[in-house]
Amino acid sequence: MTPHDTKGAAADSFDPLRPKLIRVAYRMLGSVADAEDVVQEAFIRWMGTDRAAVREPEAFLRRTVTRLCIDQLKSARHRRETYIGPWLPDPLVEEEPDEDVTLPLMLALERLSPLERAAFLLHDVFGVAFDEIAATLDRDAAACRQLAARARNHVRQARPRFRVEQQHGLEIAQAFFAASRTGDMTALGAMLADDVSVHSDGGGKRTAAIRLVMGFRHVMKLHKSLAVLFRKYGSHLLRTGFVNGLPGFVTMEGDGEIQTTALEIADGRVVAIYITRNPDKLRHLSALH
The missing domain is CATH 1.20.140.160 (PhyR, sigma-like (SL) domain)
Structure with missing residues (x-):
């Protein structure tokens, strides 16, 4: 042989x-x-x-x-x-959520x-x-x-304490994208839990918060600043779906790089926002360009 x-x-x-x-x-x-x-x-x-x-x-x-x-x-x-900064696993974007390993x-x-x-x-x-x-x-x-x-x-x-119905989760993700990119702080604030947190992984290669952003007031302040950048440089929605089992979306940002956002939802409110910006973790999503 x-x-x-x-x-x-x-x-x-x-x-x-x-x-x-x-x-x-x-x-x-x-x-x-x-x-x-x-x-x-x-x-x-x-x-x-x-x-x-x-x-x-x-x-x-x-x-x-x-x-x-x-x-x-x-x-x-x-x-x-x-x-x-915060470490996040590489994002897997799928049509159906893997609820066993979010x-x-x-x-x-x-x-x-x-x-x-x-x-x-x-x-x-x-x-x-x-x-x-x-x-x-x-x-x-x-x-x-x-x-x-x-x-x-x-x-x-x-482990997820509250199962979010798939379509409802995607609707929240779509509404979150629209509110955060247009700067509609009233709509955005209505989606957030009081103890909401932002985990942003840039890996030192793209701009990202190097610590967790904790609490409603601080998260709203961050998104007010981001909305200015989104309006100035653009943020294009590539697709919605489930990012590591959570409702979320993939965007092309103003710097020409992909970004993923995943939303952890409990009782109808967003309790955590996970943003992956490190380009090393996003190469497998290049086909979405």
Whole structure:
């Protein structure tokens, strides 16, 4: 068998699983590029594996990807600690919301150890049995249950307490875009909760608040200033949708760069605004230009 034949045979069994593996890797890492790199590394390893001896390719590859992600998280933790301003995961923009892993939950996962994150995601989100998780993490099943339970306690507050009907969420997102860009502060203020916050991720590469903006008064003051810039330089709506499971929209801003905005909504009011401006995190959305 030639190397080309080997690669082709490996791809035939790997490629149908690639979307699932990328989903696991992205939920672990919060980075589209890093997830794709990890999955490609798993494919390279798959080519060198005695595939005939693997009884369950999906479980084998999920285990490989998870272990690679855990290794990646060790270096990622240092990068997050030195990151300029608030860190947000790369935005995934979809037609339908993924309500299992919303943006607030992904931020909560950042506070977990890599093993806790893996145990929680594999079991609670992807439905993997603890026996497989034990083999993946090289721990016994009881220890993996404890890891998942500890993680569950840490992230409980980040799970959505109020399900927002999809169409209603999109309508709020559209109204938020219109009010914020035209400077209609009355309409904007009516949408915001008293304890609303703004999380803006520019990564030191585009202008963004380097700290969280907390509270109704401060958020309104920020948007008054932004409205002046929007009117002067423009802000074009590319699409509405669900950004990491939250209602939101993608815009082309006056500097020629894409931006995403996601809105966390509770009791009909916006309680948090997540804005991603770091161009490194938006490259996968370039097709929306």
